[in-house]
Structure formats: structure tokens, C-alpha cells
Amino acid sequence: xxxxxxxxxxxxxxxxxxxxxxxxxxxxxxxxxxxxxxxxxxxxxxxxxxxxxxxxxxxxxxxxxxxxxxxxxxxxxxxxxxxxxxxxxxxxxxxxxxxxxxxxxxxxxxxxxxxxxxxxxxxxxxxxxxxxxxxxxxxxxxxxxxxxxxxxx
Numbered sequence: 001x002x003x004x005x006x007x008x009x010x011x012x013x014x015x016x017x018x019x020x021x022x023x024x025x026x027x028x029x030x031x032x033x034x035x036x037x038x039x040x041x042x043x044x045x046x047x048x049x050x051x052x053x054x055x056x057x058x059x060x061x062x063x064x065x066x067x068x069x070x071x072x073x074x075x076x077x078x079x080x081x082x083x084x085x086x087x088x089x090x091x092x093x094x095x096x097x098x099x100x101x102x103x104x105x106x107x108x109x110x111x112x113x114x115x116x117x118x119x120x121x122x123x124x125x126x127x128x129x130x131x132x133x134x135x136x137x138x139x140x141x142x143x144x145x146x147x148x149x150x151x152x153x
Contacts (some may be wrong), residue, residue, distance in 0.1 A: 001103035001119070004132055006143045008034070008123045009101040011082050015089035016077035021067065023127075030065040031152065032123040033145055038106045038115040040080035040090075049137040053086050055142045062149035063125065071115050122148055131143070 002008070026032055030136045033052070044079070051094040052066045053060070059066060066088040072080070077090035093099055099116055106114040118138075122131040122145060131148050133141065 004129055006129050008129050013096045015092040016074055021089050026065055027127040031063050031125055033064055033066045035120040036069050036116040037118055039112050039136050040076045044138050048085055050084055051142040058146055059076050064149055071099050123151055
């Protein structure tokens with residue numbers, strides 16, 4: 001897995017709406033909360049996504065863009081985003097291409113196959129990884145990220 005202090009690898013994908021997302025288009029403009037999660041519309045993943053949704057104003061004031069990545073396909077992401085009114089990109093990564101770039105560990109999940117473990121990379125405007133969260137408590141994760149973002153200002 002990538003570590004703090006390193007440069008975040010560039011990637012290109014499309015989100016749940018078909019809009020292209022490329023990390024290098026955001027570097028220099030925004031801090032990036034790149035979070036990997038196991039599966040759409042499951043209790044922990046929903047709680048995490050909805051916390052980011054509810055904190056979008058605070059995160060935006062800290063110049064942060066949230067991007068979620070899982071092994072789900074675009075149709076699943078689109079349904080998940082619509083159901084919970086998620087207004088940030090969710091990137092499908094069924095081939096685990098983005099996850100492999102970042103070294104995100106996989107775990108076996110009954111009924112879903114291999115899915116990502118929950119990991120978040122906080123990337124600053126220069127493209128440097130300033131924080132890696134390998135253990136995530138979804139009930140406080142967004143607030144933890146906001147504290148680190150505030151220290152970057």
C-alpha cells in the first residue's frame with residue numbers, strides 16, 4: 001500500500017454518470033479524499049457515504065473533493081448515488097485497476113467475491129498523500145478528515 005509522503009498515482013475513470021474523472025485534473029485545484037470501500041448499499045458503506053454527503057459543505061470549504069471507489073459497476077454506483085442523493089463521483093473498479101495502483105488490500109466477501117478493504121487516502125493539492133487511513137470508523141471518519149484538511153490551510 002502507498003504511504004504518507006508519497007505522490008498519489010494518476011488514474012482516469014468514469015463516474016456513475018459517465019463523467020470522466022482524472023486525478024491529475026484535480027491536483028493543483030483541490031485536496032482529494034479518495035476512499036475505497038467494499039460494496040454499494042451495505043450498512044457501513046452507506047453510513048460512510050452519507051456522512052461525506054452530509055459534510056459536503058464543510059469539506060468543500062476546505063477545498064476538498066470526495067471520490068469513492070469500489071469494485072461495483074457503474075449501474076450499481078448510479079443506483080446507490082440516486083438512492084442516497086450522493087453528489088460526488090463513485091468510480092467503478094471491477095478490474096481493481098485503481099486499487100492496485102494504490103495497493104489497496106482485498107478481502108473475500110460472501111456473495112460479492114473479492115472486495116476492497118475500507119481505506120482512505122487524503123491527497124493534498126500538490127498530489128502528495130498526506131494521510132492514509134487503514135482503519136476507518138465510519139461514524140467519525142468524515143470529521144477526522146476535516147481536522148486534517150483544516151491543518152493543511
